[in-house]
Amino acid sequence: MADMKTAAYICKGCELGTRLDAAALVKTATKEGKMHLVREHDFLCSAEGVAMIQNDIDNEGVTHAAICACSRRAKTEAFNFPTTAISRGNLREGVIWVRPDTDEARETTQEMAEDYVRMACAEVKAMTQPKGNPNTGGVKTLLVVGGGISGMTAALEAARAGYKVVLVEKTGALGGWTAKLHKRIPTREPFKSPEDNGIADLIAQIEADANIKVYLNATLAKTAGAPGRFKVDIAVESGPTATEDVGAIVQATGFTPYDMNKLPHLGGGQANVVDQAGLEALARAANGGPIKRADGKEVKSVVFVQCAGQRDTTGEHLQYCSGHCCNTSIKQAMYFKDGNPDIDTVVLYTDLRTPGNGEDFYRSAQNKGVIFSKGAVSRVESAGGGCKVKFKDLILNEETEAEADLVVLATGMVPTSGPDLDALAEATRVAEGGDEAAKEQVIQLRSKSVLNLEYRQGPDIPQFKHGFNDSHFICFPYETRRTAIYAAGPVRRPMDTAQAVEDATGAAMKAIQAMENAGLGRAAHPRAGDLSFPTARLEGCTQCKRCTVECPFGAIDEDERRFPLFNESRCRRCGTCMGACPVRVISFENYSVNTVGAQIKAVDIPDEFSEKPRILILACENDAYPALDMAAMNRYEYSAFVRAIPVRCLGSVNTIWITDALNSGFDGVMLMGCKHGEEYQCHFVKGSELGRYRMSKVYDTLKGMNLEEQRLMDLEVAITDIETLPQRINDYAAKIVEMGMSPFKGL
Amino acid sequence: MTSVVATNQTILVVGGGIAGMTAALEAAETGKNVVLVEKNPYLGGRTAQLYRYFPKMCHPTCGLEINLRRLKANPRIQVYTLAEVTGIEGRKGDYTVNVRLTPRYVNDNCTACGECGKAVEAEVSDAFNYNLGKVKVAYLPHAMAYPQRYVLDPSIVGTPDAERAKAACKYGAVDLDQKEETVSLRAGAIVWATGWQPYDAEKITPYRYGEFPNVITNVEFERLADPHGPTGGKILRPSDGREAKNIAFIQCAGSRDENHLRHCSRFCCMGSLKQTHYVQEAYGDEGKSTIYYIDIRAIDRFEDFYAKVKANPNVSFVKSKVARISQDKDGNPVCWGVDTEGYKRYATTHDLVVLAVGMEPSVKGVDIPAEVMADSSGFIMADPQNAGIFGAGCATNALDVNRAVQSATAAALRAIQVVNKVARAEG
């Protein structure tokens, strides 16, 4: 860049001035960092110090600044210069706080500091400040798939915020399961009786809202594009296919009740045995009058069997609990009791689960005479004119049975979440081999698709556990793996209507946010607001497809020439593609093979007789790097031989960095990334796993270089490893010393 | 004098726990201006005081790091710590709010270098660790405290320590002249995310909390298990510092009880199941956990987690609400009761008893504007009058972290609806 003007700033505050030779650092930045402008300051983060930098930007035309002071995690408010490329040389947490203040340590500590100055200068010169791409699509219409209470709520809440909404419902009417409920679980005090299902009112509001366009008997035939510029083909039963431009999607496709015919031992399929949905139908038919069975007999006694086909340990049925069923059975028992207190209603449960104010609802049911027995049901048989329920009374500790005119099975929720993408991918792989059965399976799986996304990585959003489209993260329930597409309601997680309303409102919030940010070229969570985005030098691309396959967010498709086709607004800026690229043609403006590579090359490697090994640390910026910072805040010391570089994710680590480091004489490399596997911690899903997988390849390279495997060390680090991490670093440093210097120095 | 830039299109978020931070961030990342006030000197609330989350056993500070990074990167959020709302006037779309700012005695110059902490001598009990330990009167509340600035305990004022702290700071960050002040700001909508407090275990008299040192609460146990807690992560008994290997967890300590909290606090069953992992982690097969429960409420997919714990031979379950706790001559707590599944009496001695105390809304008893409706348990209810003040997180219900964040995300949209309307009206 022609108009690049670089500056380095050396802070002398927080004892940096006394612990380090600042003059020497200035020299380093000038001579080796080749910075146009180098200044030192006693207290750089002070108003005065910040003003000095701002002045250089305004009047000296500084475009790139290396701030050599504290960690990039500290003093962010002070060192905030939006238009300028900034790198941070971590002299405080990275150097003096982890080194003893002794004469013998002084030399190595100074070397460490000088390296961090070199690295900061090298990095900033390789950066450009991203401006963001405002042309990634600015459509602000929300697509809601599913017209149940979740979908209708998402639509209305978005409309209330002033956004246009397209609502697609596959049946002929709005309302979903909630519309089939006689009444619903109370949502307000005193939580004593069932309340109106509220659907009629919701439908009226939708119909009255000019911002909401409803398609009934409609499904998504195709969803192409990206956040801010989705194009959806809506197949309408007996009608032409409509096309809509939308900016984001809320998938509220709900659930179906677990098929009770799979529960013959509990009477599933027998006369006089219904599931909860069946009971709702009977209650609606009775319309306030006495509830009658299918055969018309008035029900005088009813038994509710909780967890029917749920919380199953045999692997045959649902392993999970559907959360709402206890309250639902309580509600349904009240249908009987409120009508006629003399009807015997018994609820058989093993753990009664009525969280929050549900406890009041439970109490109210007891007060109305509903009997609750802690019992494990073994069989339901038809007997006489009704049913006989055999169960073990866990309190009285005896096998016993109850007779009833009607038995209600509390079966669980099965999400309508489309095909399992992994299964589909596998089937597709086999099918490509010409396997006919597999081809059938592919067709069958694809036919279950809800969204029909035109994504390289499959037609729907990935499933989490038990087929639910939930987020994997406790702190971030809406952290989706398909940008701007959010699941809401029972398709995300089993829940009752009240929770679904809350969930749908949250999902609408995230969808609106995604549209707003897509329009501004900003990234979505977790790098929210990041304006950088990956570009590929296609001239160099070998069409290996690794980037398209490995992108955790399905951001990259392939064009007709099989080149990667980046959909920026789908991208979450993790850099997994950059790490994947064997020919290194993918980079971000401010984070590239070069920004990190240059830092590695900038490190001064002492000759092999110096007894001073150099160890490169590539640390995940979300867990490992903060852990290092906090270790420093506690003044836990670690080896002066390490040089740490934060990376966006281990997934972004390109193997060239490792091989370059080892080639240029580094004696060891430590990778620090977060937990992977089933309970993975990586917020870029497979990032740390992929990074590690790729590293396993590097070991071959090491062999080729006749280097010991131990020269490369892969650590799983949690943000809380504040005490243990320095120890692990020191152990590794000791091991390296023991192993001896790398033969590649000074080549 | 502090001045806050805010208009009737600003969203005020009260409470800087995970719910409040979420509401503030979601709104700001949608382009709204937000003022976030927190009464503690740091953000993060109670989640910052947890060691691990169920069911993933991951670390809350990981999510906190992400949220703090989002916050640092977002110029639309103004944060005020040591700040409490004292009054709200006006109506939906046009509120005037009074916020009381208590002095931190440390200004923005602070670099968190820690010299003041080294200089002072006096100590006060460590609120962040539920007073299980002590901190210097000049302290950083915890390793990830944001703002990353030290705090001087008010007790320091006028003592030699105050002068020591002032002298130790090279950057003029120690400012003993700071006075309490009340600022008034405008807002179009308000999100009330004041969170929860653990039910006062001393009120559950049969369990003798406060009298028997080896009877502690679930929130305190989190600090014991945390490597950055008062025991460095070792599970030791308060009475004699001995390793506590045989631990009782008593469910519904205060919850589901008309003498205490009528509601079920939802998180405590999972919390105790999680804490049995801490015991396993610390002592392997020597660590024994016993959970005394009425119903195990491991709702929806958390059932998987319950199943895993049930499979652990070192964890036993007794379906019984413990009737009372006594203490033997060695200071061991003894749990008395009856296993209701088949009626078996027990009087079991443990090293330590952990009371799974329930959630009480923090708003309870606190003076919040009449417009905010609370139910009889003190939880904020959705307001039928559709005012501009919205509850979020555990201020609205007994929720786990995941659901609290959901609720806060929803609250952000409700607030945005109000300010967008204001914006449209004002063109």
Add this chain to the structure above:
Amino acid sequence: MARKEYAFYPGCSSQKGASASNYLTSVESMCKTLDIKMTEIPDWNCCGASISYAEAGELPRHVMNARNFALAEQNLPGQDILATCAACWLGARESKERLEHSDVLMADTNEALKEAGLNIKVIPEVRHMVEVLIEDLGYDELKKPVKKPLEGMKFAGYVGCQTNRPFGIHGESFENPVYLDKLIETVGGEAVPYDQKVTCCGGALAFSEPDKAQAQIRDIIESAYDNGAEMIVTPCPLCQANVEVYQGSINKKYGTKFNIPVLYYSQLMTLAYGGSAKEAALDGNVIRARKLEEFAGR
């Protein structure tokens, strides 16, 4: 004119020659010093105690208490009913509560009372002597008349059940009430902490299930001894009797050597106020409190 006046309900066991007659004697001495005036409810009757439930049923029990309410209201209008016996107090308070919460019961009760030419409109407050001491006078007032503090004497304050549950003394916890300890300290004695303070002595089951009751009494006394108590103090006649009189048979059964005096708080207070052994009715203790007798002699 006394500073406090009450409609006194002594209860059967406090009568002359009855099992708690010494309680009454000491209460009278204590009240003299404290200037509390007690006027016996004319022709009062037994409360029925908790044990009569099976034979009595519900209404007859309430009616028995209601008769006392009516008599008090009629003869001592405006005065609180003051009971010294825990069972009388509890029985009467329960009836009051139940009648005030059920119009049906109240109506039936009045219909029955008519047979005895009585009826009730308002039911007076029903107070236990301990309540009166603490709430109407207060510990400071109780301390003032102390002439001879019981220094260096260790007492186990045995609260038991019926002054503690379900109503209890206002502000006290069911599990660890401290009012009795405070009374002991008020008169200069030392209250030892021990963990059987509110254990049940077996109540009326001391008659019908002696073995079971005595097993509990043993626990109570053992714990008092283990914690260094020289004497036990109680506010309840049945507790006093049970814990005192069965020590012999417990010793036979368990080979223990129990011989611990069991006193009423009112006896301690009388002595501390300078009263004689006679006024404190120390002669009424089956296990003589020698130490106190000497103390009284000094």
Add this chain to the structure above:
Amino acid sequence: MSDMNQQMAARYKNNFLKEVEAQVEMGEWVKMCMQCGVCAGSCPTNFHPGWEHPPQEIFMMIRAGKREEVLTSPSMWMCTSCYNCYVRCPRKLPITHIMHGLAEYAYQLGVAPKFQPTQHLSKTFWDNCTKTGRVNEVKLTQTLYFRDGLMAGIKQGLAMKDVALGLVKAKRLNLMEALGFGHKCKDIKGIHAMLAKARELEAKRKGRQPA
């Protein structure tokens, strides 16, 4: 009496919970129990091996319609009226009273266990205190001792001799009362009339024929 037992069973169509709600003091609370077991654990626990059935189990048995087992159980008769269960119950069930009520009902139906000593005590006590309006402790003790006949009485008496002597010495047992020189109310007639009426009203309200 026993035909009253059948009558009642029939009247409530063998729905024992309903029967308890209508007939037993505080019986309407039984349905509110959530089986936490605090009552069981709070009952004085050195009653080894404890009761045949603790309260919460009895409540479950009532819901399960185990009429015979409940009414003939000695468990309720073990209540010492210590009120521990009562104050600890998280559902605020007045358990002590329910226990008393169940015992009373079983007794009135004549199905309570024969020779249940507490039952005998209850009757003796009530008869004693209502005879004159006030308890005659000597007669009370005598009746208790001699319930199983003369020999048993003398044995019991001997066993308790020391206790009695101690009380006599302390002037807390006045043997003259044995001869009827006890405390009495003046209006004994009124008391008897009043109690007769009360019994009549209660029997009417509960639909039981006067005992």
